Each structure stands twice: as structure tokens, then as C-alpha cells.
Amino acid sequence: MSVPRASRVYLDHAATTPMVPAAVEAMTRELTRVGNASALHGSGRAARRVVEDSRELIADRVGARPAELIFTSGGTESDNLAVKGGYWSRRDGRRNRVVVSAVEHHAVLDSASWLAAAEGAELDLLPVDVMGRLDLAAAERLVDERTAVVSVMAANNEVGTRQPVAEVARLATAVGAVSHSDAVQAVGHVPLDFAASGLDLMTFTGHKLGGPYGVGALLARRSTALTAVQHGGGQERDVRSGTLDVAAIAAFAAAVEVAVAGLVAEEARLRALRAELVDGVLAAVPGARLNGTLAAADSLPGVTNLGFADCAADSVLMLLDAAGIDCSAGSACSAGVAQPSHVLTAMGVEETAARSALRFSLGHSSSRADVRALLAALPEAVSRARAAAAFV
Incomplete structure (x- = not known):
């Protein structure tokens, strides 16, 4: 039994x-309202205000600008968009390598493996030590001018080990590669500042920090080109089309505010x-x-x-x-x-x-x-x- x-x-x-009570309250409130955030009428504009207020709050709490925050359905989608979209935006005849740590979540590992199998990318896995910490010397050897995208998680989902993402971002910037970090486990639990990190892209999601399932974000510097993975209405900087989930976004923002404040x-x-x-x-x-x-x-x-x-x-x-x-x-x-x-x-x-x-x-x-x-x-x-x- x-x-x-x-x-x-x-x-x-x-x-x-x-979910924390503030997130439940925010989501419940918005579920009683109607309005597509892409519509031009009053109800649509009211929904858009909720989205943009939430965008501003979340961005502020993670050290980003509102224009850098792209709403998605969660960590897996954000990781796919970062790894594939980042690779496609940088790939050319000379630059076709993807470098990720050997301990990444499968949303990153499988995206990188798919690029290798389907797109001819050259995939390199960065080793870690007995504590799960990235081998930076290996990263310095493997991240070079042929690298299109580098992805190293902020903190591991199985053992909790944090990674030196600022150093990874520095290596990627030096060779013109896109740098990404899956920060799903880290945001709201340890201090993180996107601007200070030097990263081009960073993933996080609602349900790991007291928000609802089905909503997340990809932080992307305005200077970082991304190729869209899905197409449609052109929402979210034309790299993530799809009707915005206003209620989930409001709850996401409420959860981020509670988590970061405490x-x-x-x-x-x-x-x-x-x-x-x-x-x-x-x-x-x-x-x-x-x-x-x-x-x-x-x-x-x-x-x-x-x-x-x-x-x-x-x-x-x-x-x-x-x-x-x-x-x-x-x-x-x-x-x-x-x-x-x-x-x-x-x-x-x-x-x-x-x-x-x-x-x-x-x-x-x-x-x-x-x-x-x-x-x-x-x-x-x-x-x-x-x-x-x-x-x-």
C-alpha cells in the first residue's frame, strides 16, 4: 500500500x-483573464503588459536586460535553441565544432550529438575531475578557432558541482565562439549575474525554483546571432515563435522574485x-x-x-x-x-x-x-x- x-x-x-504561494497566486489571477499577448486590442495589450513586466522583473533579478530574455517552454527547449541555434549561426566551412562538458544534461548532450549525426558537426566532450569539476586545461586545448559553440552547465543536476562558466565564456570569446550555460539548477539557488558572467547564452526554467512547469527562458545577448529552431508568428525576437503563456510567465516572475530575494x-x-x-x-x-x-x-x-x-x-x-x-x-x-x-x-x-x-x-x-x-x-x-x- x-x-x-x-x-x-x-x-x-x-x-x-x-510552486511557492506567490507563483500560484499570480498564475491563478492570470488564468481568469483572456487576451493573446500578440493581439492589438485592449485585452491583448493587457496581456502583453503582464508579459513585459514579468520580463523586466526576471531580467533584473538575473543581471540581464529585458531585451535579452527570450521566453520558452522550459529548459529543454532553451538548451536546444542555444546549442543548435548558436551552432547554425556560427557554422561555416571552417567553424564546425561543438564543445560541451561530459556531464551536461541530456538536453545539451543530445542536441550536440544530433548536430554531429545530422549536421556533420565535430563534437568534443570536455572531461571533469573526480568531483565533477571541469578540466579547464582541456577546455583551453579544445576550444579553438574551429569551435562554433561551447556549452558548460552552471551546476550539475546529479551531483550539484558548480562549474567555472566565466572562464568558459572567456575562452569562447577569445576564439569567436558562442558560449552557453545551462543554469537550470543554479538560478534562484546560488548567486548568478548574466552580464558579469561574460556568457552569450544562459538557460533557466520555472519549475526548478518554485514556478510552474512549461515555462522557461533563454538569455541571449543582443549581439549574439541565433538561428530559429521553430518557426511561426515571429514572437520572441523571431527566434522562438509561439503564443506566449501569460499565466505561466507571470507565475515564473513571481517565483524568481521570491527565490532571489531569499x-x-x-x-x-x-x-x-x-x-x-x-x-x-x-x-x-x-x-x-x-x-x-x-x-x-x-x-x-x-x-x-x-x-x-x-x-x-x-x-x-x-x-x-x-x-x-x-x-x-x-x-x-x-x-x-x-x-x-x-x-x-x-x-x-x-x-x-x-x-x-x-x-x-x-x-x-x-x-x-x-x-x-x-x-x-x-x-x-x-x-x-x-x-x-x-x-x-
């Missing part, structure tokens, strides 16, 4: 986090909670291992990846699920076959160990009670999973 949703412990905020205090609170979680797990579960780093300068405040030797992560996940605790396995699933995490294997984690990893991610609704519930349930779950694995 499953545990009722209302009584569950939610430790999967890196997948999606609950960022300093919330970051400190989550780092303390995460330290309690990690210390507790390492003390209570023999053979538990931290993947990544807890250093504040190099990590997100709420993301923890832990490996449990001699058992399968999926088994532990399901036992925790039965106990009312939501978390995430550190693996992807392709065609119904579990695969070891590409992030962990890029970090040098052996395949069997990579298959034992779980991600516990904290967010604005997380509490010490959630951590204590995990610490109470996890030792037995791991013990049972290990016992089951011994008979396989």
Missing part, C-alpha cells in the same frame, strides 16, 4: 520543486540541512560514499549524491518509496534498460558503484524532519537491498 501523497517526504527538488538565507539553511543529511548517512550506513563535493564555492546548497556499495540504487529507491520518501536514482533509463549515470562515469566512478548512487535534493519546503525521516528509514532500506543483491 502506498503512502498518501500529503504525508510523503519529498527529497527530489532537483527534479522539480513545489537566496542568501535559504542557501545557508539548505547547506546546514545538507550537512546534517550527509553526516547522518555516512555515520549510519556502512560503505556509504559521497559523490561530488560539499565545498560551498563548488556546489549547490541542496543537492547530494550518495553511493551505497553492494546494492542497486533502484532497490533502495523503491524501499524508500514504500516508506514514503521520494528521491532519485543516479541513473538514466534508455529504452527500458537502466544505464549507469554518465555524470558519475565521467567522474571516474566505476560502473557498479555508479549503479548504486541515489540523489537526495533539498528545497524550499525541506525541513529537519525530512532529513530525520530519511536517516530513520535509509539504513534498513540499504541493508535489505544488500541482502537481496547477495542472492542475485
Whole structure:
């Protein structure tokens, strides 16, 4: 029998986090109104005001100009537009390389792989160290005058490691390549300033910071050319056609405002909670291992990846699920076959160990009670999973 949703412990905020009340209120308000933001009549102009006020607020909070913010349906679309649109805008007979880190989200990795397979791009993956940090020396070697686009995420979605995106932007600028960063996990959780970063493009989304699903943004400097991926009405600088979701955009703006306003205090609170979680797990579960780093300068405040030797992560996940605790396995699933995490294997984690990893991610609704519930349930779950694995 499953545990009722209302009584569950939610430790999967890196997948999606609950909407904050201000975002729910903003979205509910706009859902009661009518008006296409591209229409010229009064209702359309009122909708457009909501969109542009939201654009100004969001841009201000992330260190961008309003004209640099392109609304999209979320992180995946923004990443596709950045990687493909950036590549097509720079590609010529001499410049046909795409350089991305080996630990990117699949929205970036798969876009880059598609360009290699379908468009003849030359793809290079940048290595990382055992903590998941970018090898800058390798980046300096691989980013050259043949490079069209470089994409390195601001912070990793599986292990929480932050990357030196300003240095990546500097390397790209020096050779005339487009620089992009997937900042989906970072915006609203750690300080970010688009103007100061030197990046040409940056991705983020609503549902990772207390807003709704289905809305996100791509920041694009006005001087950065982008080739459209989808075509239609010419909305959003003629690079992202489609009717704007006014209610979702209003909620997105409300969530960004709440997240950025409370960022300093919330970051400190989550780092303390995460330290309690990690210390507790390492003390209570023999053979538990931290993947990544807890250093504040190099990590997100709420993301923890832990490996449990001699058992399968999926088994532990399901036992925790039965106990009312939501978390995430550190693996992807392709065609119904579990695969070891590409992030962990890029970090040098052996395949069997990579298959034992779980991600516990904290967010604005997380509490010490959630951590204590995990610490109470996890030792037995791991013990049972290990016992089951011994008979396989």
C-alpha cells in the first residue's frame, strides 16, 4: 500500500520543486483573464503588459536586460535553441565544432550529438575531475578557432558541482565562439549575474525554483546571432515563435522574485540541512560514499549524491518509496534498460558503484524532519537491498 501523497517526504527538488504561494497566486489571477499577448486590442495589450513586466522583473533579478530574455517552454527547449541555434549561426566551412562538458544534461548532450549525426558537426566532450569539476586545461586545448559553440552547465543536476562558466565564456570569446550555460539548477539557488558572467547564452526554467512547469527562458545577448529552431508568428525576437503563456510567465516572475530575494538565507539553511543529511548517512550506513563535493564555492546548497556499495540504487529507491520518501536514482533509463549515470562515469566512478548512487535534493519546503525521516528509514532500506543483491 502506498503512502498518501500529503504525508510523503519529498527529497527530489532537483527534479522539480513545489510552486511557492506567490507563483500560484499570480498564475491563478492570470488564468481568469483572456487576451493573446500578440493581439492589438485592449485585452491583448493587457496581456502583453503582464508579459513585459514579468520580463523586466526576471531580467533584473538575473543581471540581464529585458531585451535579452527570450521566453520558452522550459529548459529543454532553451538548451536546444542555444546549442543548435548558436551552432547554425556560427557554422561555416571552417567553424564546425561543438564543445560541451561530459556531464551536461541530456538536453545539451543530445542536441550536440544530433548536430554531429545530422549536421556533420565535430563534437568534443570536455572531461571533469573526480568531483565533477571541469578540466579547464582541456577546455583551453579544445576550444579553438574551429569551435562554433561551447556549452558548460552552471551546476550539475546529479551531483550539484558548480562549474567555472566565466572562464568558459572567456575562452569562447577569445576564439569567436558562442558560449552557453545551462543554469537550470543554479538560478534562484546560488548567486548568478548574466552580464558579469561574460556568457552569450544562459538557460533557466520555472519549475526548478518554485514556478510552474512549461515555462522557461533563454538569455541571449543582443549581439549574439541565433538561428530559429521553430518557426511561426515571429514572437520572441523571431527566434522562438509561439503564443506566449501569460499565466505561466507571470507565475515564473513571481517565483524568481521570491527565490532571489531569499537566496542568501535559504542557501545557508539548505547547506546546514545538507550537512546534517550527509553526516547522518555516512555515520549510519556502512560503505556509504559521497559523490561530488560539499565545498560551498563548488556546489549547490541542496543537492547530494550518495553511493551505497553492494546494492542497486533502484532497490533502495523503491524501499524508500514504500516508506514514503521520494528521491532519485543516479541513473538514466534508455529504452527500458537502466544505464549507469554518465555524470558519475565521467567522474571516474566505476560502473557498479555508479549503479548504486541515489540523489537526495533539498528545497524550499525541506525541513529537519525530512532529513530525520530519511536517516530513520535509509539504513534498513540499504541493508535489505544488500541482502537481496547477495542472492542475485
